[in-house]
Amino acid sequence: MKQAKILLLLFIGLGLILGLGKSQLLVLSAFGPEDSELSKVIYVVENNLTEKLITSVDTDGKKLAALSFDDGPDPLYTPGVLEILKRYQIKATFFVVGESVEAQPGLVKKEIEEGHELGNHTYSHPDLRSESDFKTEAEIHKTGQLLQKLSGTKGHFFRPPRRLYRKETIAIAERYGYKTVLWTICVENSKTKTPEEMAKRVIGAARPGMIILAHDGRLDRSLTLDALPMIIEGLQEQGYEFVTLEKLVGAGADN
Ligand SMILES: [Zn+2]
Numbered sequence: 001m002k003q004a005k006i007l008l009l010l011f012i013g014l015g016l017i018l019g020l021g022k023s024q025l026l027v028l029s030a031f032g033p034e035d036s037e038l039s040k041v042i043y044v045v046e047n048n049l050t051e052k053l054i055t056s057v058d059t060d061g062k063k064l065a066a067l068s069f070d071d072g073p074d075p076l077y078t079p080g081v082l083e084i085l086k087r088y089q090i091k092a093t094f095f096v097v098g099e100s101v102e103a104q105p106g107l108v109k110k111e112i113e114e115g116h117e118l119g120n121h122t123y124s125h126p127d128l129r130s131e132s133d134f135k136t137e138a139e140i141h142k143t144g145q146l147l148q149k150l151s152g153t154k155g156h157f158f159r160p161p162r163r164l165y166r167k168e169t170i171a172i173a174e175r176y177g178y179k180t181v182l183w184t185i186c187v188e189n190s191k192t193k194t195p196e197e198m199a200k201r202v203i204g205a206a207r208p209g210m211i212i213l214a215h216d217g218r219l220d221r222s223l224t225l226d227a228l229p230m231i232i233e234g235l236q237e238q239g240y241e242f243v244t245l246e247k248l249v250g251a252g253a254d255n
Pocket residue numbers: 070071121125160161162
């Protein structure tokens with residue numbers, strides 16, 4: 001009897017700690033940088049809640065990695081990214097923002113012509129935690145239609161801006177035919193101030209099936225452009241091959 005009481009108290013205590021921990025993490029996440037150590041913890045928490053999110057792919061040890069770029073197209077940075085990808089003969093995935101697609105259709109056409117994959121990153125890059133289901137649908141659908149018009153397909157993958165979403169967001173994306181993809185590691189990080197540091201951090205985190213997030217728009221991305229060749233070369237030296245997300249997911253052990 002006494003043991004049962006102790007066990008019960010332990011359970012309640014553990015529940016309180018876990019409950020408190022999670023709510024604190026989620027509150028902090030609203031103010032934290034996009035790829036802090038803290039947000040890494042949050043991915044794990046979120047992933048346990050929703051198994052539908054893709055943050056990496058089990059390639060059964062095969063050294064494949066996907067490079068993905070968010071927030072473009074942007075005339076300041078997208079051409080530079082495309083040039084680097086061409087130089088290394090790499091195909092990547094661009095999660096584009098609908099309103100930028102409308103402003104820069106030529107850049108999106110170039111991405112398509114050069115064999116890259118397009119993903120849906122909403123129409124206006126909102127915080128989807130505070131958007132209604134109706135607005136979320138409009139954000140996803142509008143961009144899907146733009147992609148369909150330009151490339152003949154609405155794309156396979158959706159990524160919520162700044163990885164902020166509600167449970168319903170993922171269900172809505174799924175209804176529109178998208179798998180929701182986050183990332184394994186982000187190139188831009190508050191702790192790494194130079195391209196060398198950025199590259200070292202990404203290369204240090206290398207593992208088969210990793211999804212790398214970089215950005216080609218919205219803010220100053222010149223450091224990213226400088227880090228990119230170092231990241232590519234560093235991972236290629238380790239035997240990694242870069243593929244689009246569609247190929248990476250297709251190569252997954254589940255398929
Ligand atoms: Zn974004």
